[in-house]
Structure formats: C-alpha cells, structure tokens
Amino acid sequence: MASTRKRSASAYLKTGGRLDDATWAALAATNGQLEKTAASVPSLGALPGNARKELRSEAYLGGASLAKLQTQHVIAEATASQQLSGYRKLLDKVTNFIPVWVKIATALCLGLGTMIGWKRIVVTVGERIGKAHLTYAQGASAETVAWATI
Numbered sequence: 001m002a003s004t005r006k007r008s009a010s011a012y013l014k015t016g017g018r019l020d021d022a023t024w025a026a027l028a029a030t031n032g033q034l035e036k037t038a039a040s041v042p043s044l045g046a047l048p049g050n051a052r053k054e055l056r057s058e059a060y061l062g063g064a065s066l067a068k069l070q071t072q073h074v075i076a077e078a079t080a081s082q083q084l085s086g087y088r089k090l091l092d093k094v095t096n097f098i099p100v101w102v103k104i105a106t107a108l109c110l111g112l113g114t115m116i117g118w119k120r121i122v123v124t125v126g127e128r129i130g131k132a133h134l135t136y137a138q139g140a141s142a143e144t145v146a147w148a149t150i
Contacts, residue, residue, distance in 0.1 A: 019072075062091050066084050
C-alpha cells in the first residue's frame, strides 16, 4: 500500500503534471502518514533512524508535490493557497537543512585546503584563467564585483 502511494505521488512529480484521482489519494495518504507520525512523537529526534528517514522522505514528497500544485495553479483559492504555502514551508524545514557540524567541517576543509594549496590557486587564477590582460576599467570592474560578492 505504502509503495503504491509513493509511486503514484512520485510519478506526479516526475511527469509533466498529470493530476488524477490516484494522485490526490496518494497525496492525502502521504499527509495522513505525516500527521500520524508527527503526532506520535514529541520531537523529530525521538524517532529511531529508519523512522526519521521515512518521515523526511514523506515530508519531501509532500512538500515537492505541494510546490508543484502551486506552480500549476491547481489551488485557485487564495486562502487555501496561503495555507498550503505555510504547510509546505514547515515540510521544507524538515528536509532542507544542513547540520552545524557539516557547515563547520566544510569551512575547515576549505580553509585548510586554501592554506596548503594557496600558491597553485594564485597561479591558476592569476596566470592561467584568461590569457589576455585586463584594462584598468576591466580590473576595477572585476574587483568591484568580487568585493560585492564577498
């Protein structure tokens, strides 16, 4: 039952947007499963590993489907669309995150890599990218864009 539901909802996301009764039923069942799982635990951390993975999978499926429904303007009523948008943002918080330790590890690796390989980076950027020399205006423009980006 669950695999059929997931296949139907996934097919809606993968196809050009064919929305039929089976898709609506699959989306309703996905939402019901999310509600049931969320109501059974005090926090996401209380779920065991497999259940947490399953919840995130369901949340992604539901959120992506809602986003596609909204881009196709299937839900025309403004109030319902706003409620679905709020619900989708909640679902996205469950799936779209980066743990703090991953951010720190990435920053450390980038910093160490730059410290170790700085000369190669400088030579590549300074000499190998773009053989033509820049005019003063082009150089100032490049510096301004780099400053604004950073």
